[in-house]
Amino acid sequence: MKKVTSSxxxxxxxxxxxxxxxxxxxxxDETIQAAFVYVGPVSDHGWSYAHDQxxxxxxxxxxxxxxxxxxxxxxxxxxxxRALERLARAGNDIIFATSFGYMESVGEVAERFPDVKFxxxxxxQSGENFANYNGHFYEGRYVLGKIAGLETExxxxxxxxxxxxxxxxxxxxxxxxGAQSVNPDVEVKIIWVNTWYDPPREAEAANAxxxxxxxxxxxxxxxxxxxxxxxxxxxRGFGNDSDMGAFAPxxxxxxxVNNWAPYYVDRVRAVADGTWETGSAMGSMExxxxxxxxxxxxxxxxxxVAEETMAGIIAGEIHPxxxxxxxxxxxxxxxxxxxxxxxxxxxxxxxxxxxxxxxPN
Amino acid sequence: MLLEGILITIVGAATPIVLAAIGxxxxxxxxxLNLGVEGMMIMGAxxxxxxxxxxxxxxxxxxxGAAAGVGMALLFGLFTIYLASNQVATGLxxxxxxxxxxxxxxxxxxxxxxxxxxxxxxxxLSAIPFIGPALFDRDILVYLSFAIVAGVAYVMFRTxxxxxxxxxxxxxxxxxxxxxDVRLIRLAAVAFGGACAGLGGAYLSLALTAQWTExxxxxxxxxxxxxxxxxTWLPGRLLVGAYLFGGVIILQLHGQALGIxxxxxxxxxxxxxxxxxxxxxxxxxxxxxxxxxxxxxxxxFVPDR
Numbered sequence: 001m002k003k004v005t006s007s008x009x010x011x012x013x014x015x016x017x018x019x020x021x022x023x024x025x026x027x028x029d030e031t032i033q034a035a036f037v038y039v040g041p042v043s044d045h046g047w048s049y050a051h052d053q054x055x056x057x058x059x060x061x062x063x064x065x066x067x068x069x070x071x072x073x074x075x076x077x078x079x080x081x082r083a084l085e086r087l088a089r090a091g092n093d094i095i096f097a098t099s100f101g102y103m104e105s106v107g108e109v110a111e112r113f114p115d116v117k118f119x120x121x122x123x124x125q126s127g128e129n130f131a132n133y134n135g136h137f138y139e140g141r142y143v144l145g146k147i148a149g150l151e152t153e154x155x156x157x158x159x160x161x162x163x164x165x166x167x168x169x170x171x172x173x174x175x176x177x178g179a180q181s182v183n184p185d186v187e188v189k190i191i192w193v194n195t196w197y198d199p200p201r202e203a204e205a206a207n208a209x210x211x212x213x214x215x216x217x218x219x220x221x222x223x224x225x226x227x228x229x230x231x232x233x234x235x236r237g238f239g240n241d242s243d244m245g246a247f248a249p250x251x252x253x254x255x256x257v258n259n260w261a262p263y264y265v266d267r268v269r270a271v272a273d274g275t276w277e278t279g280s281a282m283g284s285m286e287x288x289x290x291x292x293x294x295x296x297x298x299x300x301x302x303x304x305v306a307e308e309t310m311a312g313i314i315a316g317e318i319h320p321x322x323x324x325x326x327x328x329x330x331x332x333x334x335x336x337x338x339x340x341x342x343x344x345x346x347x348x349x350x351x352x353x354x355x356x357x358x359x360p361n
Numbered sequence: 362m363l364l365e366g367i368l369i370t371i372v373g374a375a376t377p378i379v380l381a382a383i384g385x386x387x388x389x390x391x392x393x394l395n396l397g398v399e400g401m402m403i404m405g406a407x408x409x410x411x412x413x414x415x416x417x418x419x420x421x422x423x424x425x426g427a428a429a430g431v432g433m434a435l436l437f438g439l440f441t442i443y444l445a446s447n448q449v450a451t452g453l454x455x456x457x458x459x460x461x462x463x464x465x466x467x468x469x470x471x472x473x474x475x476x477x478x479x480x481x482x483x484x485x486l487s488a489i490p491f492i493g494p495a496l497f498d499r500d501i502l503v504y505l506s507f508a509i510v511a512g513v514a515y516v517m518f519r520t521x522x523x524x525x526x527x528x529x530x531x532x533x534x535x536x537x538x539x540x541x542d543v544r545l546i547r548l549a550a551v552a553f554g555g556a557c558a559g560l561g562g563a564y565l566s567l568a569l570t571a572q573w574t575e576x577x578x579x580x581x582x583x584x585x586x587x588x589x590x591x592x593t594w595l596p597g598r599l600l601v602g603a604y605l606f607g608g609v610i611i612l613q614l615h616g617q618a619l620g621i622x623x624x625x626x627x628x629x630x631x632x633x634x635x636x637x638x639x640x641x642x643x644x645x646x647x648x649x650x651x652x653x654x655x656x657x658x659x660x661x662f663v664p665d666r
Contacts (some may be wrong), residue, residue, distance in 0.1 A: 045471070189618040197574075198577075198579040199572065199577050200570055200577065200581075207366070207373075208614035208618055209618055211367065212618045212619070224574075228474075247474055356620060358621075
């Protein structure tokens with residue numbers, strides 16, 4: 001028996017090592033235990049970093065009310081199921097799973113642990129104890145599009161994309177709608193790197209795009225490598241998920257900054273009050289979830305346009321997906337003067353007209 | 362311009378794999394299978410980055426990166442060669458240890474712009490169209506990768522030391538009977554492998570991207586391992602395999618940017634697929650495969666048994 005226990009222990013230690021567990025001390029019953037699952041390392045300075053910053057901000061605001069734990073670099077798929085299950089068994093009251101690819105895993109584990117609240121970022125499924133939350137990040141990408149459209153000299157934008165999921169597709173479309181609105185000649189070259197986080201590969205993709213004439217880079221991946229690659233060549237680009245200016249002070253035009261903290265504070269507080277309910281939450285530029293890093297390295301006129309656009313989005317006067325919008329086949333998908341319904345944006349599966357690239361299947 | 366750009370990036374993608382793989386080739390030729398390449402590589406990357414940052418000198422980073430790889434390799438050697446532990450399990454443990462330890466060491470380096478390894482332009486040669494900028498206007502690690510491959514090919518097949526190394530990998534008992542110190546020979550080979558993996562890691566954090574990020578090797582150590590096998594343990598083929606892999610990585614990126622209509626998942630798969638297919642074809646020659654596979658690969662040697 002002893003042997004079994006010790007080998008189990010060893011196994012547990014190995015798993016803990018490989019997952020990078022950071023556990024906090026045991027808390028009494030009053031304290032809410034909140035756990036976070038990240039797809040990348042918290043040090044990516046991108047997506048997972050932004051979630052972890054929000055976790056820390058939430059901890060700071062709620063003080064003794066909450067104890068937090070996180071697992072980083074958890075692969076989507078079987079690993080995610082194991083990680084979620086372990087966190088649920090460990091007595092957590094609420095678990096935030098912060099990547100689209102965790103959706104099925106969260107659904108599966110949530111069914112088995114009806115007393116634990118599950119929160120899934122950027123997905124579309126939900127259940128009794130399984131809520132999802134997201135931000136209208138495409139609003140930020142529309143602003144990036146305006147800046148890129150005004151600042152590009154080669155009229156070629158390089159776009160480094162991760163996976164062909166609706167969130168990324170709607171980001172590309174929103175970006176191009178912004179760019180086309182100020183520059184009808186703008187073209188985009190898209191590279192899918194099939195990873196959220198692989199700095200050398202992202203740098204290689206950035207170099208390939210610049211070799212093909214792109215003078216501004218956009219990324220929908222999580223590392224800072226492409227901005228650095230742009231800086232090295234004296235070109236410019238946008239960060240993603242957090243302010244990456246420190247890595248490329250001469251290259252970063254701005255960056256979409258994800259601010260999840262208010263949402264995490266609300267949800268944990270709701271668990272404490274017993275008022276937690278499932279649902280689909282949507283943050284936006286107006287609610288403060290979608291923010292922008294300081295504008296830099298651009299002409300004052302461009303900055304003025306960017307600021308106006310932001311103000312317009314916040315005031316509700318500008319909606320990136322306002323018709324007429326045509327798809328690549330030239331069919332009208334959003335009629336003149338109308339706005340794309342939220343379902344279309346969240347499930348977007350087509351490119352808009354003007355993207356000269358095959359839609360990835 | 363475009364072609365030059367492509368060649369430059371191909372060399373960049375292939376170099377870390379060449380470095381890690383040539384080290385592992387020597388290790389395996391001595392009869393030891395070290396699956397910890399990824400772990401040694403990432404330790405090389407983080408230590409090189411840290412040393413370069415601390416001293417402001419990327420060359421100090423290279424030395425420390427190689428030393429970190431050697432340190433990890435010696436740990437592996439102690440267990441597998443002197444304590445005769447299972448090579449596969451120990452190698453896997455080394456990878457896990459390296460990834461975790463590197464994350465720990467690198468915690469403070471995250472978010473810090475690093476020191477970039479500058480190119481050393483070779484006058485004359487670098488002016489050759491197309492290949493000049495790609496091959497002769499590079500940093501020292503690129504030159505070193507070619508030098509090491511050439512050196513290994515020479516030593517392995519043209520010198521007595523190489524013969525002893527290969528004999529040890531073929532039949533450790535026979536080598537022992539001839540009075541060779543099998544364990545010392547293997548330890549030296551393992552240490553060399555560690556140094557090369559460390560250099561490969563240093564290339565990632567000093568040259569390819571001047572930054573440290575956790576998990577930045579992203580499986581390149583495993584690719585290096587695969588290339589050694591498919592190259593039938595021959596240095597020349599290893600070079601071909603690594604460049605083929607790097608080439609397809611870069612070309613699939615360019616293909617995408619040009620708007621070629623292939624699913625991105627298939628494109629990402631291409632480098633692996635192309636390398637495996639090409640090397641499988643190369644290694645179809647059974648006689649060649651038999652002749653070059655180290656017969657004692659993966660088997661622990663205990664002198665008194």
